[in-house]
Amino acid sequence: MVNKAVSDGSLQSPVKKKKGSIKRKMSSTLKHLVLGLVGLCFLGPFAYLLLTSIKSIDDIFAVPFVWWPKELFLENYSNAVNAIPFFDIP
Amino acid sequence: MMTEQHNNTIGIRKRERKLLITGLLFTSPWIIGFLVFQLYPILASFYYSMTDYNLFSAPTWVGLDNYTNLFKDDKFYLSMYNTLYMTIVGVVPHMAFALIMALLLNAKVKGQSIYRTIYFLPTLVPAVAGSLLWMWLLNSQYGFINLALEYVGIAGPNWLIDPDWTKPSLVLMGFWGTGTITVMYLAALQDVPKMYYEAADIDGASKWRQFWTITFPSISPMTLFQLIMMLIASFQYFTEGMVFAEATQSTGGPENSLLFYSIYLYQQAFSFLNMGYASAMAWMLFVVVMFFALVIFKTSAKWVYYGGDK
Numbered sequence: 282m283v284n285k286a287v288s289d290g291s292l293q294s295p296v297k298k299k300k301g302s303i304k305r306k307m308s309s310t311l312k313h314l315v316l317g318l319v320g321l322c323f324l325g326p327f328a329y330l331l332l333t334s335i336k337s338i339d340d341i342f343a344v345p346f347v348w349w350p351k352e353l354f355l356e357n358y359s360n361a362v363n364a365i366p367f368f369d370i371p
Numbered sequence: 372m373m374t375e376q377h378n379n380t381i382g383i384r385k386r387e388r389k390l391l392i393t394g395l396l397f398t399s400p401w402i403i404g405f406l407v408f409q410l411y412p413i414l415a416s417f418y419y420s421m422t423d424y425n426l427f428s429a430p431t432w433v434g435l436d437n438y439t440n441l442f443k444d445d446k447f448y449l450s451m452y453n454t455l456y457m458t459i460v461g462v463v464p465h466m467a468f469a470l471i472m473a474l475l476l477n478a479k480v481k482g483q484s485i486y487r488t489i490y491f492l493p494t495l496v497p498a499v500a501g502s503l504l505w506m507w508l509l510n511s512q513y514g515f516i517n518l519a520l521e522y523v524g525i526a527g528p529n530w531l532i533d534p535d536w537t538k539p540s541l542v543l544m545g546f547w548g549t550g551t552i553t554v555m556y557l558a559a560l561q562d563v564p565k566m567y568y569e570a571a572d573i574d575g576a577s578k579w580r581q582f583w584t585i586t587f588p589s590i591s592p593m594t595l596f597q598l599i600m601m602l603i604a605s606f607q608y609f610t611e612g613m614v615f616a617e618a619t620q621s622t623g624g625p626e627n628s629l630l631f632y633s634i635y636l637y638q639q640a641f642s643f644l645n646m647g648y649a650s651a652m653a654w655m656l657f658v659v660v661m662f663f664a665l666v667i668f669k670t671s672a673k674w675v676y677y678g679g680d681k
Binding site: 309312313315316319320323324325326327329330333341342344346 | 472475476478480481486489490492493504505507508512513515518547550
């Protein structure tokens with residue numbers, strides 16, 4: 282689990298190496314599964330952030346969860362920029 | 372240079388003094404900054420901790436009253452409990468999680484750099500923005516987490532309102548920000564000499580055994596460093612608790628379940644203007660953190676291994 286390079290070592294017999302490759306493939310798939318799942322959990326909040334940023338208030342509070350808004354509500358962005366005098370150089 | 376020193380020691384002394392002055396001048400921005408903005412406030416807070424001070428009238432000397440009152444204050448114990456909860460329930464699982472992720476990433480996994488980026492990404496989000504985002508995710512009615520739990524048939528708790536669940540919410544959110552630890556553990560893991568594993572493989576040691584006899588001791592200096600840093604950070608836990616308490620429009624959250632030590636200190640200092648009491652609290656915190664840090668350092672001789680030693 283810790284180090285794959287070890288099993289490539291020339292000191293091992295070829296028989297053992299063959300047996301290891303199937304096992305290695307399985308553990309590699311499992312590893313990607315875990316890494317990917319955690320990765321999804323880590324990216325989830327960002328996706329939620331992005332999706333919510335283009336939703337209207339009604340869509341945000343919609344009780345059956347709305348994944349993709351029926352209408353893009355891009356005013357959120359203009360509101361955010363205009364809320365403070367963002368482009369006004371004093 | 373040597374002959375010059377013999378011939379003209381006074382000249383060298385002059386030169387040395389000049390070098391010293393130049394050096395001091397170059398370091399003076401830091402020295403002055405340290406004296407004025409760090410050492411003075413630290414010493415001043417120690418003085419204020421012995422006084423009754425409300426910022427507007429001159430401080431009056433009360434001796435150790437602030438400290439004795441501290442031990443009679445229920446909220447002091449409550450805030451200490453809340454903070455210790457975050458330390459005990461938060462730090463170790465976060466570190467273990469980060470280590471597992473680093474171990475998975477350390478083996479030559481395809482797309483390692485992509486995964487590493489993904490795990491590191493949340494740590495770039497500012498604490499307040501991240502907390503607000505998670506308050507949305509944890510919202511019991513509209514939040515995504517409870518919706519997902521409902522989908523699999525679990526009635527999610529009222530994360531932000533139920534006093535029993537507010538701190539676990541923060542711990543849960545904390546996992547999202549463990550990317551820094553993962554990356555640092557990954558660096559430590561890549562420094563472990565490969566020949567140890569080769570030798571262990573030949574001897575037929577299992578992967579589990581290899582982890583505890585090779586990997587864990589080899590990365591123990593990193594564990595010590597992370598443990599100390601996270602301990603200090605968790606004792607100073609403030610921002611996330613402050614933001615989460617906003618869900619109930621209060622300072623300490625529901626039933627003061629989010630009244631962390633730093634938040635209570637802030638409240639005493641800037642809401643009640645008890646500067647003396649707050650200073651005493653700050654010094655108590657310093658003593659407690661120092662105690663835990665010392666305990667960890669003392670025991671570290673038993674479990675931290677430095678490659679160069681022995």
